[in-house]
Amino acid sequence: MVRRASSVPHLNSSGGSSADSAGTSGSGRGRAPVAGSRGRKTPSTTSTGQNQRQSSGSSSSVPRSRSLTNGMRRLSPQKGTGSSGGGGGGGGSSRNTPYFLRSRENEIGSADTLEIVASKSTGSEECSTPEDNINVVVRVRPLNDKEKRDRHGSTLQFPGNGQVILEGNDVGQKRSHNRDSVRVFTYNVVFEPGATQEDILDYSGIKRIIEMGIEGFSCTAFCYGQTGSGKTHTLTGPPDLFVGKPNPKDPRHGLIFRSFLYLFQLIKNRKDVNYVLKASFMEIYNERVIDLLNPGSARKPLAVRWSKKSGGFFVENLFTVDCEELDDLLAVLEEGMRNRAVGSHAMNDHSSRSHTILTVHILSDQQTDGGVFLSKHGKINFVDLAGSELTKKTMSEGKTLEEANNINKSLMVLGYCISSLSDSKKRSGHIPYRDSQLTKLLADSLAGNGVTLMIACVSPAHYNHAETLNTLRYASRAKRIRTKPVIKMDPREALILSLKRDIHALQMENDHLKAALNLHHQAAPNGGAADNLLELQLDRVSSGGGAPVPKVDLQRLPELDGSELAELVKLYMVENESLRQENNHLFTVRETILRDQEIVCRENERLLKKLEDVNKSNPNGNEDDNEPSKEVQTKKE
Ligand SMILES: Nc1ncnc2c1ncn2[C@@H]1O[C@H](COP(=O)(O)OP(=O)(O)OP(=O)(O)O)[C@@H](O)[C@H]1O
Missing domain, CATH: 1.20.1270 (Substrate Binding Domain Of Dnak; Chain:A; Domain 2)
Incomplete structure (x- = not known):
């Protein structure tokens, strides 16, 4: 159920969100009231402690990864290699091989290709990879029970080659295939409705994001899409996963949980590096930033400030929790999920009413060949955006309406920023990051020096045609944004x-x-x-x-x-x-x-010539006369 582009673009780099900066602000560190309610021990917190232990692995079992053969059965064929997928259609050909997906991931910048470049802003030196585009994938959720009951058809088709075809908008009327209104979009990867949570981990490029986070880059994975399109499902899984003790082998676990497992797997294998992990979790609710690990009864908002030193925005006094074990990270995820603002409306019973940003800071100390210790600070932001919504359709009113207006406003600013950044002429002009808290904190992910993955979530249902078109356009624009991944290093090091x-x-x-x-x-x-x-x-x-x-x-x-x-x-x-x-x-x-x-x-x-001439003029001379003189012989030698 995974479709990919034929000419495989790179995963592009750039910009650790300054959401991360919270972790370095220092003032907000402390013990988070993470309940560890499932018998987990509460994660400890420290101030800086970089030179500590290597993070120990978790006792939780890591789900066995799907074999390539199984994975291939889920891949739809590329154009020209076989059948076309129908909306949410079944198995594809194994000729659309995961080989390409893997080679695509290998093309992403890695530590091997790092170069040292001078930083204009800080005067320090940095390791960078070449400029590249943001990696954009699309996930199409299945029709839900209500949509099936109401006989909503699918408005999307999947011809392969990373393409999605959006049919014409003749909602409520008899469906025609008006060629003029059919639109074709191409992305790095398209996940059809049958794609599993594991497929997203394996083929979205998130693994590379995690690897680059470990290497010291600032990385961001964010989900964008209309309300009810599956953003939270993709990142964290269905809400009931966090009720009671979660089963680590539950196939419904989302990308964050799976990324944590993968992260700990990688760290365990790097015996030569000392890692310290820290995490923070915040939400932006009605333009106010709330610490999800320390919301307090009054949910007092935190200030977003500009840091001259890092050249980005950060959240002041945000809690940063030390995570020695996988369980600690999971406790952070659960605590944040419990504290985030969720509401219900006509289109989603568990609708996120805020944007959330979970950041994992990866501090590492590695001894290099020459014996020098190299410290790096990578980070991975997982951003679950609240869904855009047509308030008429969601029938929002009162508090829900106010939330919807704030959500739509901040998404609109994000849209302006993406639109400007994707236009080479406007890119060097003013980008309105400061117009919303969300764009302030995502600024560096969108146009900075990190690595960014956008997962655009869409509904296939015909009655969501306008919103789906909107999301696909948004995603297409984002695909054109170029970023340049850079590892910022301590100037002395x-x-x-x-x-x-x-x-x-x-x-x-x-x-x-x-x-x-x-x-x-x-x-x-x-x-x-x-x-x-x-x-x-x-x-x-x-x-x-x-x-x-x-x-x-x-x-x-x-x-x-x-x-x-x-x-x-x-x-x-x-x-x-x-x-x-x-x-x-x-x-x-x-x-x-x-x-x-x-x-x-x-x-x-x-x-010699002279000697020959002399001999010619004296033909009766002694044989010995033909011998060159001793002086000449010596010179010839
Ligand atoms: N790929 C999927 N497979 C199965 N169910 C899904 C899928 N995607 C979404 N769903 C279900 O659809 C519903 C809405 O999904 P979800 O809450 O993730 O949407 P959302 O985009 O986060 O919405 P909002 O912006 O309102 O928070 C949930 O019940 C979810 O479990």
């Missing part, structure tokens, strides 16, 4: 890392130059003289070029501080410059010797 790389490069150049000199020395026609010259020059390098470069043991580099490293780089540069000059000089000497040799050869030929 970035400096040490960059100096270490400089030293390594200079050492290599040094070795290379010395080897070149040795080669030259061996190849020189006048070995003895060259030997002396080489020794002389090397003496000059180490004496005349300033202080000699101390022999450096790479393992001991971490013991040196920044200024010592800088001094070392300077010494290497001086020595390398001398070696370069020496090399140039020797090349000049070599050229001169070759030229001299050529002159001698010509002279030799001239003498």
Whole structure:
């Protein structure tokens, strides 16, 4: 039930939402009143503690992943490879292989392709991957019982190749296939109504998001769509999952739960890195930011502020909970789900009345080859947006109407931002992030330096045609947004890392130059003289070029501080410059010797010719007269 694009676009990068910044604001850290009501221990909290333990794994069992063969049965064929899927239709051909899905994921930037770039805003250094587009996938929920009872047909078709066809809007009238009003949209992946929660984990690109979060990138996965389209279902599963003790093997678990399992799996396998996980959970309700881990009886709103240092917005005093084990993360999810604002209206009994942002901060310490400790701060934001709604259809009134207006307003601002960012001409102009709390906190995810996945959720029912069209358009625009994933690093560590790389490069150049000199020395026609010259020059390098470069043991580099490293780089540069000059000089000497040799050869030929002439003019001469003179022989040699 998964459809993908034929030309497989990259998952694009960018921008950790500043929602994350909350976690670094410091002031709001503390013990969250996470109940751990299912017998879990309450997650502990600390202030910074980066150099602590490696997170231990969870005792919860990890659901076995589906075999590729099973996965393939769920994939619809691409165009030209077989049958077309019908709305929510069944099995596809195995020719639409998961191989492509996997290769697509591999194309996403990884630590292997990182480059160090200078940060304009902070002056620190950063690791980045190339600019790329936001990854957009579409999930189509099945028709619900009421829609089936009311005989609502599907307005969507799935021809493969990551395409969705939206039929013409002739709701309530007899269905025609008016070609003019049929619209075709293409996305990275399209999940048909039969797709499972596990399919979303396996094929949406979220695994890559988690991997990049671990590598230190700021990542965001958000669900967008009309009310009742399946956003909360996709991210967390049905609401009754959080009533009573949840069964970890329940197939209805959503993307967040599955991502947590995957995250802990990855962390467990990285014995060489120390990880510390922290989490925060907030909602934006009627334009007020509420801490879902510490809502308080009055649900006092928190302030959203601009951080000059990070160049983004953050939520002041937001609780950040230490999560040593998987259970701690799950407790955060459950607590937040319990505290979030949910209401009911004509289109959804459990409608989210707020936007929620759950952020997992991943702090890591890793010893690099040269022995330097590298600290990174990656994060993953899971954003469940409240659904846009036509208040006439949801029959909202009173409080629900006020909520709907605020939801629609913030989504409209998000729409403006997406629209501007997706237009290359408008992109460099003013983007109205400040017009809503939601866009302030998503600004960096949309246009910054993180990695973003958008899951657009739609209903297939004919009576939702207008909303589905709206969502598909929204998603198409988002697909055009380009972001540039960057790992922001501590400036001191970035400096040490960059100096270490400089030293390594200079050492290599040094070795290379010395080897070149040795080669030259061996190849020189006048070995003895060259030997002396080489020794002389090397003496000059180490004496005349300033202080000699101390022999450096790479393992001991971490013991040196920044200024010592800088001094070392300077010494290497001086020595390398001398070696370069020496090399140039020797090349000049070599050229001169070759030229001299050529002159001698010509002279030799001239003498031989002269000798021949002498012999011709003296034909009766002694045989010995034909012998060239000793002097000539020597020259010829
Ligand atoms: N893919 C799906 N498979 C089965 N049921 C689904 C699916 N998607 C959604 N549903 C069901 O549809 C109903 C509405 O879904 P959900 O609450 O997730 O919508 P939503 O987009 O989050 O709505 P809102 O914006 O109002 O919060 C729920 O009962 C949910 O369990």
